[in-house]
Amino acid sequence: MSLEQKSIPWLRRHVEAKRLVETVTRLKRIYVYEADEIISVVGQRYRRLKPRRPGRAGRIEFELKRLETVYNVVVSRLRSALEMPTLSELSEFHRALVEAYIGREEYENARRRVARAIRLAREFWNQYRWLIATSETPSEAARLRKEASGRILSLVRRLRKDLSLLRRVKEELVRTHVIAEGFPIVVIAGIPSSGKSTIVSKLSTAKPEIAAYPFTTKTIIVGKVVQSDVAYYIVDTPGVLERPHELLNEIERKALAALSTLPDIVLFVLDPSIERVQDVNSQIRLLKSIEKDIIKKRDIKLMIVVNKADITPRDDIQKTIEAVMDALEDDTRKRMCSEPIVVSAATGEGLDRLATLLGECIKRAAPWLYGKE
Numbered sequence: 001m002s003l004e005q006k007s008i009p010w011l012r013r014h015v016e017a018k019r020l021v022e023t024v025t026r027l028k029r030i031y032v033y034e035a036d037e038i039i040s041v042v043g044q045r046y047r048r049l050k051p052r053r054p055g056r057a058g059r060i061e062f063e064l065k066r067l068e069t070v071y072n073v074v075v076s077r078l079r080s081a082l083e084m085p086t087l088s089e090l091s092e093f094h095r096a097l098v099e100a101y102i103g104r105e106e107y108e109n110a111r112r113r114v115a116r117a118i119r120l121a122r123e124f125w126n127q128y129r130w131l132i133a134t135s136e137t138p139s140e141a142a143r144l145r146k147e148a149s150g151r152i153l154s155l156v157r158r159l160r161k162d163l164s165l166l167r168r169v170k171e172e173l174v175r176t177h178v179i180a181e182g183f184p185i186v187v188i189a190g191i192p193s194s195g196k197s198t199i200v201s202k203l204s205t206a207k208p209e210i211a212a213y214p215f216t217t218k219t220i221i222v223g224k225v226v227q228s229d230v231a232y233y234i235v236d237t238p239g240v241l242e243r244p245h246e247l248l249n250e251i252e253r254k255a256l257a258a259l260s261t262l263p264d265i266v267l268f269v270l271d272p273s274i275e276r277v278q279d280v281n282s283q284i285r286l287l288k289s290i291e292k293d294i295i296k297k298r299d300i301k302l303m304i305v306v307n308k309a310d311i312t313p314r315d316d317i318q319k320t321i322e323a324v325m326d327a328l329e330d331d332t333r334k335r336m337c338s339e340p341i342v343v344s345a346a347t348g349e350g351l352d353r354l355a356t357l358l359g360e361c362i363k364r365a366a367p368w369l370y371g372k373e
């Protein structure tokens with residue numbers, strides 16, 4: 001990492017954003033074949049082949065051609081799977097997603113096994129083509145060709161899991177193309193049912209699934225917000241609860257990956273209403289863990305929203321704000337976009353103001369796009 005990247009956090013994020021864009025562009029050009037697809041392509045090509053010359057030499061040449069076809073199809077398809085980037089080539093977010101999705105080791109091992117299969121296929125081809133070329137009879141050549149094809153295809157069959165894992169990772173990472181335009185990113189956080197998805201849907205183009213029960217955000221939903229002079233993404237996440245990392249499910253782990261690597265601003269939603277699924281103290285604890293692990297570590301901004309003003313007494317709202325502000329460190333208070341904003345995502349109260357303040361804060365958080373103040 002260069003000196004600038006170390007000393008200027010926003011520059012580091014800018015570099016990360018570029019990396020993310022590049023990876024997605026690259027991934028879009030890669031096709032990862034599943035084992036069965038490779039085997040079926042081999043079959044098709046095989047059937048099209050016809051002997052070109054009569055006689056013994058022609059038959060032997062034909063067997064050689066058949067094996068060469070198997071080898072070429074297999075190796076070219078496996079090579080295209082190997083175009084998947086290594087972990088170190090990925091952006092921090094993509095690495096965290098791979099980790100959340102299948103694990104780093106599993107990913108690297110899958111790539112390694114594909115590389116090994118390519119080497120072995122090449123060895124078989126080199127060894128058997130010589131044997132076939134020098135065989136005494138056409139039937140001997142046919143037997144050798146069968147044996148060699150069998151061995152090469154069995155390499156492919158043994159890669160069944162690895163290839164489908166690489167394919168899944170590719171598809172998963174390509175889906176992040178929505179944020180791969182390099183605009184700044186607001187990640188929304190808060191306990192389940194605090195109104196995160198409702199806020200995302202009101203502020204942006206995204207249509208998140210909104211329901212009266214927790215855990216409805218089945219995947220990470222990204223909305224784009226375009227205001228007169230600023231554009232950014234707002235990323236909805238399922239409630240990342242105060243649970244140890246090992247106990248999080250896949251979607252929660254992905255949410256955590258997004259939350260810990262993407263944001264320029266964290267928009268934290270509090271629910272002080274009677275409907276809240278966790279009390280205000282637990283919500284503050286969640287905010288404190290985000291303060292420690294994300295806001296401070298990544299040197300980013302924080303916006304606090306108190307939602308459900310339509311069903312919460314003014315008094316409770318005020319007390320919640322005081323408790324939250326008390327709990328935050330001085331340094332974090334300085335990082336806040338503004339004072340906490342009181343809104344009702346349901347009625348729309350306060351949302352225009354929230355949008356305006358977020359837009360202004362984005363400009364400060366992303367000087368590479370909007371210039372320094």
Ligand SMILES: Nc1nc2c(ncn2[C@@H]2O[C@H](COP(=O)(O)OP(=O)(O)O)[C@@H](O)[C@H]2O)c(=O)[nH]1
Nearest residue numbers: 192193194195196197198211212308344345346
């Ligand atoms: N009364 C009221 N209900 C709200 C408000 N915002 C969200 N809700 C409701 O709270 C529930 C959970 O909202 P949702 O956006 O799915 O929460 P999430 O789990 O944080 O994404 C839904 O039934 C929403 O309709 C609000 O401002 N006032």
Ligand SMILES: [Mg+2]
Nearest residue numbers: 196197216217
């Ligand atoms: Mg939701």
